[in-house]
Amino acid sequence: MDRGALRGADATDLALENLMTEQQAFDHHSAEHAADPVCAYRAIRQGPGSVRTDAHGGYTVLTRYEDIAAAASDHSAFSSAFELPGDEGYGGGITLPRNPDSGRTSLAEMDPPEWRRYRRMLNPIFTPGAVSRFSPRIQAITDEAIDRFVTKGSCDLVLDLVSPVPAIVTLEVLGMDTSEWERYAVPLHTSVYIPRDVRTPAWQELQDGFRWIFQQIRDEIARRRAEPKEGDLLAAIMNADDPEGPLDDALVFETAYTIVAAGVETTTSLLSSALWHLDRFPQDRQRLLDDPSLLDAACEEFLRYYTPEQAGARTVAQHAEIGDESFERGERVLLAWSSANRDEAQFPDADRFVLDRRPNRHMSFGYGIHRCLGSHLARQEIKIVLGEVLRRLPDYAIDRQRTELYPDLGLMYGYKHMPATFTPGERKKA
Known part of the structure; x- marks a missing residue:
């Protein structure tokens, strides 16, 4: 069965039965989980609500909206920090397991009071009004991507559209060179599903790719220190106003890298799922073709239903209780965002895609103080790309036999390949 399709009650009952007997074996990076993550989380959510597992050094997964909201709101007990104060070298942070070769992910892995200073500095840069000035370039980049294949009548919607557009947009709004966007996109996409075995050549190749990305960002910061520029996000970050002074190069690097990583991978994953859905459910595509004003609500439902970032980790900093579970430091x-987004207690008929669902308080951009800083920019990209596909490729048909989901859906839900055909069209630019 297609992993994007919903399974019925029988599958949930079987998953719940297995869960009750094999709780210690739960692993969100396993092939078993990737076979049907929706059902796997539903079994826990409708059963005990949380499960403790021995995988990856041991952790507890929370699946209910209320419990996840409580943990995400209590940063004093459930820390996002890369290291807990007083635990020098302790690898915590927001990914599980931690990439052994990575460093801190800027604001996402800070707690107050440090977090408060940097968020205050960066909030004005990412308001809806501030990022709206990038809309014309997002539109132009999307047009150029479609122009490259629109006359052929076929493409790979991932490789030719939803991978290049977010990568190029992200690099351009930062003010960085876009000519080698693939050298950013490939490692960032690969990192979310590659087996975490540091001994393999593939892992070493991946780390080489990340070292190249890191060096490009550091080199750009050095160039800006020598010859300042204005008018882009990197300049705004470097010049952010704060009584304590500007960010140092290390914080500028962390912030820029976080924007690159989130902007390239998350948007690609969501767009690929949305395109898959509109092919699988033509009635929803037709509703958007007939009434484009529904696109705003549809984008929010895509985010809820096909949550791109499946989960985020926390480290317990002090004794806490969530539901019937007690947690101790370390x-x-x-926090299974995707499970919270399917919680029947929060979303009526949660396992049904409702194109115009309102209200829709999904957790796809996180929850609490660490709600995604770049959510407004991501929404702009999603709406522009989907809008252009509906206008210029209205009859696209995906070759589902050749479509590939990520083999590991523990961190990100997305597609590696999505071949499609359509009625050839005309380029916007000659």
């Missing part, structure tokens, strides 16, 4: 906890 324990690791996984």
Whole structure:
């Protein structure tokens, strides 16, 4: 069965039965989980609500909206920090397991009071009004991508559209060179599903790719220190106003890298799922073709239903209780955003895609103080790309036999390949 399709009650009952007997074996990076993550989380959510597992050094997964909201709102007990104060070298942060070769992910892995200073500096840069000035370039980049294949009548919607557009947009709004966007996109996409075995050549190749990305960002910061520029996000970050002074190069690097990583991978994953859905459910595509004003609500439902970032980790900093579970300092906890987004207690008929669902308080951009800083920019990209596909490729048909989901859906839900055909069209630019 297609992993994007919903399974019925029988599958949930079987998953729940297996869960009750094999709780310690739960692993969100396993092939078993990737076979049907929706059903896997539903079984926990409708059963005990949380599960403790021995995988990856041990952690507890929370699956219910209310419990996840409580943990995400309590940063004093459930820390996002890369290292807990007083635990020098302790690897915590928001990914589980931690990439052994990575560093801190800027604001996402800070707690107050440090977090408060940097968020205050960066909030004005990412308001809807501030990022709206990038809309014309997002539109132009999307047009150029479609122009490259629109006359052929076929493409790979991932490789030719939803991978290049977010990568190029992200690099351009930062003010960085876009000519080698693939050298950013390939490692960032690969990192979310590659087996975490540091001994393999593939892992070493991946780390080489990340070292190249890191060096490009550091080199750009050095160039800006020598010859300042204005008018882009990197300049705004470097010049952010704060009584304590500007960010140092290390914080500028962390912030820029976080924007690159989130902007390239998350948007690609969501767009690929949305395109898959509109092919699988033509009635929803037709509704958007007939009434484009529904696109705003549809984008929010795509985000809820096909949550791109499946889960985020926290480290327990002090004794806490969530539901019937008690947690002690040093324990690791996984907040399953995608499960919260399917919680029947929060979303009526949660396992049904409702194109115009309102209200829609999904957790796809996180929850609490660490709600995604770049959410407004991501929404702009999603709406522009989907809008152009509906206008210029209205009859696209995906070759589902050749479509590939990520083999590991523990961190990100997305597609590697999505071949499609359509009625050839005309380029916007000659």
